[in-house]
Amino acid sequence: MANNTTSPKSPFSAIKVVECGEGIPAAFGAKMLADLGAEVIKVEPPGGDLARRRGPYPGDQADPEKSGIFIYLNTNKRGVVADLTRPEGRELLAKLLADADVLIHNVPPPERAAQGLDSAALCAAHPKLIVTSISIFGDTGPYANWRGYDLTVANAGGWAYLSPGASPYPDQPPLKCFGSQGDFQGGVHAAMVTLAAYMHRLKTGKGQAIDVSEQECIAAMLEMNLMHWTYAKRETSRLGSRLLGPWFIADCADGKIFALAVEEEQWKRLVELMGNPEWASEDLFKDRIARGQNQDALKALMGEWLSQWKVQDLYREAQKRRIPFAPINTMRDLYESEHLAARDFFVPIDQPGVGTVHLPGMPSKYGRTPWSLRRPAPRLGEHSEEVFCGERGVSRERLSELRKAGVA
Amino acid sequence: MADLPLSGIRVLDFTWAWAGPFCTMQLAHLGAEVIRVETTARPACVTRLIPPFADDVPGPNRAGYFNQYNQGKRAITLNLTKPEAIEIAHALVKHVDLVVDNYAAGVMDKLGLGYDKLRGIKPDIIMASLSGYGQTGPYKGFVGYGPPASAAAGMFFGTGYEGGDPGEIGVSYPDPNAGIFGAFAIMAALAHRALTGEGQYIDQSQLETALVLMPEGLLQYDLAQREPERHGNHDVVMAPHNCYKAAGDDEKWVSIAIGTEAEWHSLCGAIGQPQLAADPRFKTAALRKQNEAALDQIITAWTSPRDRWDSTRILQGASVAAFPSMGNKDLAEDPHLAERGYLVQLDHPEVGKRIHAGIPWKMSGTPCAVRKPAPLRGADTEEVLKSLLGFTLDRIEQLRKAEVLI
Numbered sequence: 001m002a003n004n005t006t007s008p009k010s011p012f013s014a015i016k017v018v019e020c021g022e023g024i025p026a027a028f029g030a031k032m033l034a035d036l037g038a039e040v041i042k043v044e045p046p047g048g049d050l051a052r053r054r055g056p057y058p059g060d061q062a063d064p065e066k067s068g069i070f071i072y073l074n075t076n077k078r079g080v081v082a083d084l085t086r087p088e089g090r091e092l093l094a095k096l097l098a099d100a101d102v103l104i105h106n107v108p109p110p111e112r113a114a115q116g117l118d119s120a121a122l123c124a125a126h127p128k129l130i131v132t133s134i135s136i137f138g139d140t141g142p143y144a145n146w147r148g149y150d151l152t153v154a155n156a157g158g159w160a161y162l163s164p165g166a167s168p169y170p171d172q173p174p175l176k177c178f179g180s181q182g183d184f185q186g187g188v189h190a191a192m193v194t195l196a197a198y199m200h201r202l203k204t205g206k207g208q209a210i211d212v213s214e215q216e217c218i219a220a221m222l223e224m225n226l227m228h229w230t231y232a233k234r235e236t237s238r239l240g241s242r243l244l245g246p247w248f249i250a251d252c253a254d255g256k257i258f259a260l261a262v263e264e265e266q267w268k269r270l271v272e273l274m275g276n277p278e279w280a281s282e283d284l285f286k287d288r289i290a291r292g293q294n295q296d297a298l299k300a301l302m303g304e305w306l307s308q309w310k311v312q313d314l315y316r317e318a319q320k321r322r323i324p325f326a327p328i329n330t331m332r333d334l335y336e337s338e339h340l341a342a343r344d345f346f347v348p349i350d351q352p353g354v355g356t357v358h359l360p361g362m363p364s365k366y367g368r369t370p371w372s373l374r375r376p377a378p379r380l381g382e383h384s385e386e387v388f389c390g391e392r393g394v395s396r397e398r399l400s401e402l403r404k405a406g407v408a
Numbered sequence: 409m410a411d412l413p414l415s416g417i418r419v420l421d422f423t424w425a426w427a428g429p430f431c432t433m434q435l436a437h438l439g440a441e442v443i444r445v446e447t448t449a450r451p452a453c454v455t456r457l458i459p460p461f462a463d464d465v466p467g468p469n470r471a472g473y474f475n476q477y478n479q480g481k482r483a484i485t486l487n488l489t490k491p492e493a494i495e496i497a498h499a500l501v502k503h504v505d506l507v508v509d510n511y512a513a514g515v516m517d518k519l520g521l522g523y524d525k526l527r528g529i530k531p532d533i534i535m536a537s538l539s540g541y542g543q544t545g546p547y548k549g550f551v552g553y554g555p556p557a558s559a560a561a562g563m564f565f566g567t568g569y570e571g572g573d574p575g576e577i578g579v580s581y582p583d584p585n586a587g588i589f590g591a592f593a594i595m596a597a598l599a600h601r602a603l604t605g606e607g608q609y610i611d612q613s614q615l616e617t618a619l620v621l622m623p624e625g626l627l628q629y630d631l632a633q634r635e636p637e638r639h640g641n642h643d644v645v646m647a648p649h650n651c652y653k654a655a656g657d658d659e660k661w662v663s664i665a666i667g668t669e670a671e672w673h674s675l676c677g678a679i680g681q682p683q684l685a686a687d688p689r690f691k692t693a694a695l696r697k698q699n700e701a702a703l704d705q706i707i708t709a710w711t712s713p714r715d716r717w718d719s720t721r722i723l724q725g726a727s728v729a730a731f732p733s734m735g736n737k738d739l740a741e742d743p744h745l746a747e748r749g750y751l752v753q754l755d756h757p758e759v760g761k762r763i764h765a766g767i768p769w770k771m772s773g774t775p776c777a778v779r780k781p782a783p784l785r786g787a788d789t790e791e792v793l794k795s796l797l798g799f800t801l802d803r804i805e806q807l808r809k810a811e812v813l814i
Contacts, residue, residue, distance in 0.1 A: 011599070011600050055645075056624065057631060058631045059631075068627030069627065071627075072623040138748055138770070147671075147728060147729040149667055151663050151665045155661075155662075155663040155733040158736065158738070158739050159581075160651065161659070161733045162578035163575075163576070163578025163579070164567070164568070164578055165578045170658035173640070173650070173652070173661050174641075174651050174661055174663075179625065181621060188588050188592055189588060189768060192592040193438075193771065196413035196414065196595055196771070196774075197771060197773070199599055199602060200411075200773065202599070202603075203411075206773055208773030209771075210772070211769060212769045213769070216748070219739055220584070220766075221579065223473070224455075224460060226736050227473065227736075230740050230762045230764070231460040231472040232461065232464050234460065235659075237735060238578060247555070249573070256574060260555055260556055323551070324551040324556050326560040327559065328559050331562055331628070331629035331635055338546055343542055343613070343616070345616055345619065357630060359627075360626055362616070363589045363616055363617045363620045364589055364610050365542070365610065365612065366593065366596070366608060366610055367609040367610065367611075369596050369608065
C-alpha cells in the first residue's frame, strides 16, 4: 500500500497498545507507536471519535468515515466500540487490558473514575501495564479538574501571549498557531515517555502510570521567554519590535518569503547578494540590533529588491550563501516540493470509500527500525467482532446484545 | 541513584542552538548521563551568548537560554578543529551508547565523526542527526533555523488574524519540536537495541517533524483542494472559540472555547444570559459558528470589565474551558505549576536559584527529576577525561595549552 512497507518484522510488533479518549493527543501518541509496528486497538465511544466530525473531508462533504484528520491519526490501528461510561463497556475494556502492555488515553481527570480509567486503580489491577494519560493541566494540582481544548493549552502554556510577535496592534488578541499544536505535543511527549517506561519494564517487569500535562509541554517550549522574567525581570509579549533584524515576511514577485539574516556574517552575504546598495552601510543598519530597531526603514529599502525575485529563485540563491531565508510555503507548495518528493515524505494510502490519501509520513528516518503505514484507518466498530469475539472470547450473542443496548 | 528509565545510558552530545539541546535534555530528565561537547574556539554555542543574562550581567554561564535547555547535563570543552580533539572524541565514543548532533548535513562526516566512522569504533552505537532538511534530497545542505522552518512548514501561511496576511507564530517552535521528535526516535532506537542488540543511524529533518503537525492544512489541500484559511483564534467547528479582552492593560486576555451543547448552556448561565441558549442565532453548533462574530461581541462585553482570573474561575466553575493568556511572569508565579513541582529552582554556581521550566510529565514508578542545573562551560572536562579515558592531569594541562581542550 505504501512506499515504506518493505519492512522486516518490527521488534515493536510484540507491543500491545489500547487507546481511548477522543481527538488528537492519545490518538497521535498511539499512532507514533503503531507506525513502528506496535499493535494498537482504538476504543471509540458509540457515537464515534470526535475527530471523525472535524474533517477536512473529500470535496468538503462531511462524512464521519472520510475525515482527513481521523484517517491521519488512525491508520495502522484496529477499531472497536465500547461505551466506557457503562459497566458493560468497562467489562470490554477489561478484556482488552488483560493482555495489553500499554494503555494510552486523554480522558479528562474528572471523567476517569466513571470510565474505569483511574491510573492508580489500573496499575494495582495490572502491575505490568503502562498507563499513559494526557490531559490539559496534568492529573494533580489546583487546575487538574479544569476543562480545556487546544486553544486553552496555547494560552495556559504561555505561547499565545507571545504570538505573532513584534505586533504593532495592541487591540488584536494573543494568536494561536495554526492547527492543534498543544494536543500534538501532548501526544509526542506521551509516546516518548511511554517508550521510556517500556525500557524500564524490559529491565524490571514493572509497569507504571505516566501523567503528561499539555500546559507544561508548551510552557517548556517558549525559547528564552520564561527566563526573561526569572533572570532579568522582563516581561515579553506579542507586542513590540524585533530585537534583531532583518526578520520579516516580504513580498516577492510570485509569493511571500521569510527574510531572516540576524547573524552578522549572514547580513554581509545578504548585502553582497543585494549588489552592495549604498544604504546598507548607513548607520541606521550598522549592526543586527540597529537593523531590528530600524526594521521598518530596512523593510522599505529591501522591498524593491525583494519584489523582483521569484520566491524559489531567491530561496536557492540565499541558501547557497548560507542565508536562512525560507518561503512562506502553501500546502500546495509542500505537496509539490521536489525535496520532500526526493525524501518520499508524503505516503499514499488507499482508504476505502475515500481513495488515495497522501498522508504526512515519517518524522524521523530510521536506519533499522521499520516505519510503515500498513492498514487504513478503521471504520467505526470495524474490528469489534474480530477483537472481542475472535480473540477475547466474547460470544457473538453477547456482542449483539451490547450493540442493541448501545454499548458496543 | 534511583533506577531511572535511562540509568546507565551515556550520551555524547554535539548539539548546539535549541533543537538539539532540547532533545538531549529529555534524555537527561529520564536518567541518562549526557556529556555536552562545546568549544570556546569559535562561538558555536549561541545560546550562551544571547540575552537574557542573569541580572543583565553577560557571561557564558549566565545565559537563561543555555541554562534552561541544558539542565541535568555535563559539559566538556573539545576544539574539534584539532586532530587530537577528534581522537579524543573517538575514544569517548567507545564509552557511550548514543551520539547526537544537529549540524547541517555532512558536517559530522567532514569532522571524521560520521556514523560509518563511529560504527567502526562501537558497532552498536546509536547516532541521531537532527538537521534542518535531512541528510538527503536537493535541499540537504540548506540552513535550517527555527523561524524559517515555521515558514517552510506552512505554519506561517496558516496562522494569522481573520482575513489578514500570513503571520509569525511567536516562538521558534520547530526547534523544540524537532528536539522532542528526536527524543522519541532515540527512545525507539534504544528500545530496538534492547530488544535486538542492534544500533542504528537516525536522519531527522526539522522540516518533516514540523509537517507531521500540519495534517489539518495539508489534508484539506489533498482532499478538498483548498488551502487553509486564516481565522485568528477561531476554530473550523467550535464556536465561541477566541481570546477575549479582560480588564487591565493590552496584555490581559482570557481564552474561552465551547465544544459541546452542555458547555454552551453552561456558558450562557455563567455569564448571566440563560436566554441566549434559546436564541435562534445560536441554537446549534453550526449556527453558533455562523454567527460567531455576534457571539464574540456578547462575550467580550462580559469579559472586558472583569479580571481574567475572575472570569476563568466563574467559567471553570461551570465546567467551561476558560483560561487567561499567560505571560512569563504569570507562569513563573503560577500556583498550579508550583504545586506540581514543574517549576525548578536548583542552586547554580553563577546565577543562584532561578526558576526554570522542568519536566512536563510524571512517572509513578521511576520518578524523574531535574537532577542538577545546567553545567558551567567545560565544568566536567577533567573528570570525564580522567574517569573514562584515564587521562592524567599533566596530559590534560598539555592538551589545554595545545588548544585542544578549549
